[in-house]
Amino acid sequence: MIRMPDVITKKKNGKKLTNEEIDFVVHGYVAGEIPDYQMSAFMMAVCFCGMNKAEVSHLTKAMAASGDQVDLRSIPGFKADKHSTGGVGDKTTLIVAPLVASLGVKVAKMSGRGLGHTGGTIDKLESIPGFSTALTTDRFMEQVRQIGIAIAGQTGNLVPADKKMYALRDVTSTVDSIPLIASSIMSKKLAAGSNGIVLDVKCGSGAFMKDKKDAKELARVMVDIGKAAGRKVSALVTDMDVPLGYAVGNSLEVLEAIETLSGRGPADLRKLCLELAAHMLALAGKGSVDACRKLATTALDDGTALTTFGKLIAAQGGDPSAVSDTKKLIVAKYSHELISDVSGYVSRMDTEQVGIAASLLGAGRMTKEDVIDLGAGLVLRKKTGDRVEKGETLAVLYASEEGERMAAALEGLRKAYHFSEKAPKKRDLIIDSVQ
Numbered sequence: 001m002i003r004m005p006d007v008i009t010k011k012k013n014g015k016k017l018t019n020e021e022i023d024f025v026v027h028g029y030v031a032g033e034i035p036d037y038q039m040s041a042f043m044m045a046v047c048f049c050g051m052n053k054a055e056v057s058h059l060t061k062a063m064a065a066s067g068d069q070v071d072l073r074s075i076p077g078f079k080a081d082k083h084s085t086g087g088v089g090d091k092t093t094l095i096v097a098p099l100v101a102s103l104g105v106k107v108a109k110m111s112g113r114g115l116g117h118t119g120g121t122i123d124k125l126e127s128i129p130g131f132s133t134a135l136t137t138d139r140f141m142e143q144v145r146q147i148g149i150a151i152a153g154q155t156g157n158l159v160p161a162d163k164k165m166y167a168l169r170d171v172t173s174t175v176d177s178i179p180l181i182a183s184s185i186m187s188k189k190l191a192a193g194s195n196g197i198v199l200d201v202k203c204g205s206g207a208f209m210k211d212k213k214d215a216k217e218l219a220r221v222m223v224d225i226g227k228a229a230g231r232k233v234s235a236l237v238t239d240m241d242v243p244l245g246y247a248v249g250n251s252l253e254v255l256e257a258i259e260t261l262s263g264r265g266p267a268d269l270r271k272l273c274l275e276l277a278a279h280m281l282a283l284a285g286k287g288s289v290d291a292c293r294k295l296a297t298t299a300l301d302d303g304t305a306l307t308t309f310g311k312l313i314a315a316q317g318g319d320p321s322a323v324s325d326t327k328k329l330i331v332a333k334y335s336h337e338l339i340s341d342v343s344g345y346v347s348r349m350d351t352e353q354v355g356i357a358a359s360l361l362g363a364g365r366m367t368k369e370d371v372i373d374l375g376a377g378l379v380l381r382k383k384t385g386d387r388v389e390k391g392e393t394l395a396v397l398y399a400s401e402e403g404e405r406m407a408a409a410l411e412g413l414r415k416a417y418h419f420s421e422k423a424p425k426k427r428d429l430i431i432d433s434v435q
């Protein structure tokens with residue numbers, strides 16, 4: 001008979017767990033038979049001793065099977081998904097999903113809400129007037145069949161094991177473990193049912209993984225888990241030492257996404273979107289990554305991807321004219337400019353602080369219960385590498401109220417900027433890729 005104290009001891013001593021022991025832990029915890037204190041001890045042992053490839057793959061499969069699993073087999077064609085490990089200003093899903101769908105690859109996407117200093121796709125989409133992300137399974141599937149794309153909030157019972165484990169990890173200092181992060185992310189991706197998954201593993205001051213080596217290792221582990229489960233998977237390791245694009249905050253990010261879908265938009269955001277789309281299309285068999293990058297570039301520049309975004313908005317109850325008449329997107333009433341009190345180059349940005357400043361303005365949640373202000377946030381005018389003169393605007397901040405929070409956000413954002421006399425060395429946006 002398997003006993004939880006023995007499983008904890010085995011992992012604490014660095015031994016490999018059997019599939020039966022892993023199933024026992026996951027099933028027992030979801031069923032309420034294993035208490036939080038034993039699960040915390042187990043996860044702490046995983047933090048210290050790790051898991052090998054077979055263990056982490058089995059843990060992920062057991063977690064994915066702990067609740068509902070989306071079965072997309074009745075939808076013809078290749079279904080592709082993407083996942084970002086979370087960053088500041090990361091609105092890539094809003095661009096990449098319609099871009100890929102416009103080229104004939106199905107996108108049946110479940111997304112999350114933002115928590116902490118990073119935003120969530122569902123909140124961003126809800127800043128489009130009328131847009132609903134609460135779709136029934138039937139409607140979700142039918143929409144993918146009809147127009148090739150749907151983006152919905154995660155259903156209540158998708159990977160309950162992860163919900164329980166993540167809540168416990170958050171309060172027991174067991175978040176930063178590669179096997180636990182990889183199984184958490186990949187269990188949700190496997191349960192969401194797509195054939196192909198492209199992972200964007202962020203690295204830098206605004207990301208979970210501060211270091212390139214750890215980010216690459218996380219990417220490798222997640223790709224291996226996906227392949228072991230019979231999916232096509234690839235990953236990019238990308239820089240999150242600087243916010244992506246200029247806008248941070250829900251409707252402000254939708255505005256920037258529409259700019260990018262119109263063939264304009266910030267160069268870094270456009271480049272990453274094209275790379276993610278190229279990898280998704282390549283997994284779907286549309287050609288080499290190079291050939292797919294060309295396809296994606298054309299669809300972004302000739303308006304095809306923007307048209308698909310309009311169809312997505314209309315299908316989910318939103319006002320599709322918002323893509324051409326962006327005044328329909330609500331932007332918060334008050335704005336303040338952050339003025340530079342020095343001249344020089346922006347040498348570095350503390351990206352996490354940029355995200356926290358946007359949260360303070362009302363764009364993010366500090367707790368799951370917080371109601372966010374969809375029109376709040378900030379638009380950077382200067383980023384790392386830019387020359388700034390004293391008196392120039394560094395950023396514009398938007399909020400629905402003036403007062404303490406605006407003052408705190410201005411103060412926090414000022415501290416996020418670091419300056420030097422010489423221009424800093426250019427950083428690569430796309431650091432690595434893992435197949």
Ligand code: URA
Nearest residue numbers: 085180181182184185
């Ligand atoms: N995102 C997740 O979904 N899980 C983690 O553990 C970390 C990031």
